[in-house]
Amino acid sequence: MLQVAFIRENKGIVLKGLAKRNVKNAEELIANTLQADEDRRAIQTELDAILAESNKLSKDIGQFFKSGERQKAEILKQKTIQLKEKSKNLTENLQAKANELQELLYLIPNIPNEIVPGGSSEEDNLTVFQEGEIPTLHKGALPHWELAKKYDIIDFELGNKITGAGFPVYKGKGAKLQRALINYFLDKNTAAGYDEVQVPHLVNEASGFGTGQLPDKEGQMYHDAQDNLYLIPTAEVPVTNIFRDVILKENDFPICKTAYTPCFRREAGSYGAHVRGLNRLHQFDKVEIVRIEHPTKSYEALDSMVNHVKGILQELNLPYRILRLCGGDIGFTSALTYDFEVFSTAQDRWLEVSSVSNFENFQANRLKLRFKNNKGKTELAHTLNGSSLALPRILAGLLENCQTPEGIKIPKALVPYSGFEFIN
RNA sequence: GGAGAAUUGGCAGAGUGGUCGAAUGCGGCAGUCUUGAAAACUGUUGAGGGUCACACCUCCGGGGGUUCGAAUCCCUCAUUCUCCGCCA
Incomplete structure (x- = not known):
């Protein structure tokens, strides 16, 4: 399996390599892979931000419980419940996107060395x-x-x-x-x-x-x-x-x-x-x-x-x-x-x-x-x-x-x- | 196959709901000291994602659940150990 980062940074080399292997739809395959990668990272970033917020709220809730400010804690609880819903959805999306990316990567063969001759059989x-x-x-x-x-x-x-x-x-x-x-x-x-x-x-x-x-x-x-x-x-x-x-x-x-x-x-x-x-x-x-x-x-x-x-x-x-x-x-x-x-x-x-x-x-x-x-x-x-x-x-x-x-x-x-x- | 116990960083091992990505020891790396080494002392030391760099996020055998919050509670699977049974 190629590393996504490698594909991202060496698209030309990858496409040339796939051409040598006579891979059909190579352009499309690589485009889809890079798109999936980008989507995945976007979702990840969004999810991380929500998790960061809810982590912070949870800590605050802990503090409030300790200091006996129960009502304040309850208000924050409501907030985290909303965040939880969001993060659940995002986690599912992220999983789906990561799987999609994984399966695309499984389809991409290794890049042949320079000295590998061209040919089909x-x-x-x-x-x-x-x-x-x-x-x-x-x-x-x-x-x-x-x-x-x-x-x-x-x-x-x-x-x-x-x-x-x-x-x-x-x-x-x-x-x-x-x-x-x-x-x-x-x-x-x-x-x-x-x-x-x-x-x-x-x-x-x-x-x-x-x-x-x-x-x-x-x-x-x-x-x-x-x-x-x-x-x-x-x-x-x-x-x-x-x-x-x-x-x-x-x-x-x-x-x-x-x-x-x-x-x-x-x-x-x-x-x-x-x-x-x-x-x-x-x-x-x-x-x-x-x-x-x-x-x-x-x-x-x-x-x-x-x-x-x-x-x-x-x-x-x-x-x-x-x-x-x-x-x-x-x-x-x-x-x-x-x-x-x-x-x-x-x-x-x-x-x-x-x-x-x-x-x-x-x-x-x-x-x-x-x-x-x-x-x-x-x-x-x-x-x-x-x-x-x-x-x-x-x-x-x-x-x-x-x-x-x-x-x-x-x-x-x-x-x-x-x-x-x-x-x- | 049956009963019980366990699984935490390179290793050993603490941690039973928030201040824990995680004490401590050993090992590794860097430095001080030394002609050099050892010892001693000081610092540092998991992986992945993300970022120009930070921030931040995830990971305490795997998967799922409870909870605002899980290494810690519950379910499940795997593995290891002890005892019993069977057996090359």
Whole structure:
């Protein structure tokens, strides 16, 4: 959520940013927001004046009662009763106006960074880096879902039976490989200075609002109506919400956290060949990195996160590329996002395995995540997060790119974790 | 699940209807003293709205109510603790 004061003072920048995101009715949206803000402040001022008066009268009444001047007190009482009526109305108006403003603010996405390319769809994302050799596969090479079946390491049908589509069962070396990947990622992240945390997999409404999944993506999360809790779509939600309503000290920065969690996504509206196998699941595993940074350091931090993920993909020997997402494809809350994609050789397409973003103070504003700056003023912090890494598509990439006629050859870096070199 | 107690500023903890945004202690920050530090002493120290700046307004777990006036009384929800029950 943007700060109203920021919108008020930087209308031009905001409109330019919204244009880059192809937001329709941006002019109107901003105009309505500023109007609501102005109205709200006007009502607030009026209400404050009335409250000030009635506070004063109440004190006087107290004095009169003490000094035994009951009649004087009674007269003032009548006055305050009138004020009370007025202030009640104004309070209601204020509440309504504040809600209106809040809802408008929820509709305004983050302002993209200068370097975010224009564009309306994923076609317009900018490839900023690519490395790793795309292997030439042997004859009869298979897509990962066939390999999974052949080696009996992932059972999609069994998941169907137990739960439904998109909830696979990993078996034998498949299950072990999952565990290996999780441990490997966590070890890489902690070695890079991220503190490991284990967090709840269900979150309350306030947390959903804090990181921006609510109200924007309500339908994408599984919801337990009985207790009003949401299954997390990413560890970003519980981990970042650790810092909701927190005022940090300047020397608390940088804060670096990593967490493994399963992720649950309803993926309403997804269909077709692109959701086959591990490409798109309702439940999947992911290791996440989250950073809380001083505003002047957040882009440095973003670069370091990108480099960190790079290092892992290099070590796994997977061909990958990095995209800078365009205005039309970047997430609602993000100011700058880099997507990592691994080439899936047997499917002949790129699969997103990580998304690393700087949210600047957009999340922090909702979270009320602040710090005391060196002038003693509270200021919003910057939040960032990224996958490091998401398992299913890494697994898909590994299975497809590392397949040989003799079986799947596990990358060297993973062998100490998996305990085996081949799946055959 | 049942019974009881509690929830106050960074922490501890006072405050049962007006003079309370809130005593006191600790911690933090600044200063005096010191070669420096410690100790001692002095001052300062919650958040949000509002204002050019003041004024002023709101906030004592969340929400609602009583009252001219609520941290204080009532209702409700949440959380924590103690005892009992059940249990990985």
